[in-house]
Amino acid sequence: MTFGRVLSLLAFLSASPTAACQLALSLALDVSSSVDEREFRLQADGLANALNSPEVAGAILSYSGDPIALHVYQWSGQRNQLTVLDWTFLRTPQDLAAAIQTLRDMPRSTARFPTALGNSLGFGAIALRDAPQCARKTLDISGDGRNNHGFGPAAAYRYFPFANVTVNGLAIGGEDGGILDYYRREVISGPGAFVEFARDFDDFERAMRRKLLREIGEMSLSLNTGPSN
Numbered sequence: 309m310t311f312g313r314v315l316s317l318l319a320f321l322s323a324s325p326t327a328a329c330q331l332a333l334s335l336a337l338d339v340s341s342s343v344d345e346r347e348f349r350l351q352a353d354g355l356a357n358a359l360n361s362p363e364v365a366g367a368i369l370s371y372s373g374d375p376i377a378l379h380v381y382q383w384s385g386q387r388n389q390l391t392v393l394d395w396t397f398l399r400t401p402q403d404l405a406a407a408i409q410t411l412r413d414m415p416r417s418t419a420r421f422p423t424a425l426g427n428s429l430g431f432g433a434i435a436l437r438d439a440p441q442c443a444r445k446t447l448d449i450s451g452d453g454r455n456n457h458g459f460g461p462a463a464a465y466r467y468f469p470f471a472n473v474t475v476n477g478l479a480i481g482g483e484d485g486g487i488l489d490y491y492r493r494e495v496i497s498g499p500g501a502f503v504e505f506a507r508d509f510d511d512f513e514r515a516m517r518r519k520l521l522r523e524i525g526e527m528s529l530s531l532n533t534g535p536s537n
Contacts, residue, residue, distance in 0.1 A: 329397070329442035330371045333378055333523060334432050338451040338480070339416055340384040340423045347509040348416050351450065354513030355380070356411040359404065361517055367524045368398050375399045376524065377440045378407055382414075383428035383449075385421025386458035392417070395439055425455035425495065429464035429475065437469050446523055450478040450512075454490050461494045474498035478519055480506045 337351050358364055368376050380393040392414045398404050432447040439445060455461060464470075475498055477491035491503045502522070506515035 328374045329377050329440045330374045330444065331376045331524065332395070332436060332439035332442040332445045333376060334435050334439070334447045335378070335380045336383050336389075336428055336432055336447070336449045336451075337380065338384070338423075338453075339382045339388075339418060340451070340453065341420060342423065342453050343419075343509075345416070345419070347452075348419075350509040350512050352411055352414060354509075354516050356408045357513050358517040358520055359411070360408050364517055364520050364524070365401075365404060367521060368404060369401065371524075372399045374443075377442060379435055379439065380411060381431065381435065382417045383431065384418055384424065386424045386427050388418050388421045388424070389428060389431040390417040391435070395435075397440070422457040423451065423453045423455055424458035425449070425451065426459040426461050426464040427457075429461055429495075430468045432475075433464070433468035433470055433473065436473055445473045447473055447475045448478065448519070448523065449475065449491075449495060450480065450516075451491075452480040452487065452509075454487070455494075465497060470497060472498075474501050476501055476519065476523065477503040478506060478512075478515055479503055480512060480515075481508050 335355065339348055375397045377395050377397050378393060379391065379395050381389055381391045383389045393407055393410050396403065396407050398407065428449060436445045436447060475496050477495045479487040479491040481487060488503060488505050496503055504515045504519040506512045
């Protein structure tokens, strides 16, 4: 190879978008018709507060040289998914603060549609397909109900690109454990997948904080956790 071709190759490589990434994490928030406005705000503020907590922020920023990339979307009906935070590298406190402010300020995209879990999973799979190149890819679905619109989770896993993706769940409410069991049985998938449980929307922030710590690798818990004190 000539010296000129070596220089051309080095220039190409330096211009290529090959930034290292530890984790591509896509978070999905439930805005279906079963969620009222107060419950939506508890999710939005709960996620922002969880990311802003010293333990979660510290865990995220510990990967500053090999960062975490975050993506957040709202989901409800069959064609009602909306990205509210596009892929963002969380390298610095300023990066994290800007993402948190976006989540605090985000409006609710819709309140009129039912629970299309399969479509939401498909949307997340496509988002992760288009994510930065990362060592791990995780999709995290929060919700308070079973699929009742569009195709179900099984069809999503059949037809969307979930290879090398872990899907975790945050099941909200249901004293009889039905939603928790449904998420364990129908929703989660992939290596190390688990379900975190929030007793109700007031408990969402605690559950989200606990789940984020586990996903980032700062907690060593048994799989498929239920309620905790």
